[in-house]
Amino acid sequence: MDLLLHMLLSLQQLDDKLSSFGQKKKEIPERIHAMKHAFEEEKKRLEEQRQRLQEALLKQKQLEKQLQESAEERKAKQKKLLDVKTNEEYKALLKEIEYAKQADSGTEDKILTLFEEIDTCEKALKQAEISVQEGEKKLQEETRLLENEVIEIDREHRLLQNEREKIAADLAPDVLADYEKIRTRRSGLAVVTVRQEVCPGCHMQVPPQTINEVLQTGEIRHCPFCMRILYCELEESA
Numbered sequence: 001m002d003l004l005l006h007m008l009l010s011l012q013q014l015d016d017k018l019s020s021f022g023q024k025k026k027e028i029p030e031r032i033h034a035m036k037h038a039f040e041e042e043k044k045r046l047e048e049q050r051q052r053l054q055e056a057l058l059k060q061k062q063l064e065k066q067l068q069e070s071a072e073e074r075k076a077k078q079k080k081l082l083d084v085k086t087n088e089e090y091k092a093l094l095k096e097i098e099y100a101k102q103a104d105s106g107t108e109d110k111i112l113t114l115f116e117e118i119d120t121c122e123k124a125l126k127q128a129e130i131s132v133q134e135g136e137k138k139l140q141e142e143t144r145l146l147e148n149e150v151i152e153i154d155r156e157h158r159l160l161q162n163e164r165e166k167i168a169a170d171l172a173p174d175v176l177a178d179y180e181k182i183r184t185r186r187s188g189l190a191v192v193t194v195r196q197e198v199c200p201g202c203h204m205q206v207p208p209q210t211i212n213e214v215l216q217t218g219e220i221r222h223c224p225f226c227m228r229i230l231y232c233e234l235e236e237s238a
């Protein structure tokens, strides 16, 4: 068939590829950004685990100190029992010692619970550290791959752009302008291949006379409804 319409079809294919490259190139920095963000979140979780462990260790230390002080106080009170003069005083002091013992037993329970928490925290921290290490490696690798992809896209983009320029140079300026105008107005689809006398751009019936003109002359004819450029092939079944 005629060269002109084939050239326009090729031009459209190139433009489709160019715009998909453009889209990909735009998406890559967004993907890198999303990965970095996810990694930062992972690091934040690690920091939180570290913080939790520090707090538990500090609390454990405080409680142990408290227990020690209380033991000393109790010892002092035990000693004082020997010096007490009245029965009431003796009873009161005994009660105090008993209360202190109960309180210490509560503190001991708290310390035991903390031991468990510390153990859990240490395990979670180790896990988080591994996760961050792996995440960092993965981030670096994937960033490198994506950056290479950008280089490759740029290279292919240039090749296609050259090819496009060659075709565009061979087209009459008014034809090129017509094509570009339609492509812009018709969301990227300027040239359509008519199938069973229907324009695939707007799904309307194309007059047989127009199809025949395209087939016979190879010149540009527009769909009377959406103004797209019609490309026609002889169809067996028709």
Ligand SMILES: [Zn+2]
Binding pocket: 199, 200, 201, 202, 203, 204, 223, 224, 225, 226, 227, 228
């Ligand atoms: Zn149409």
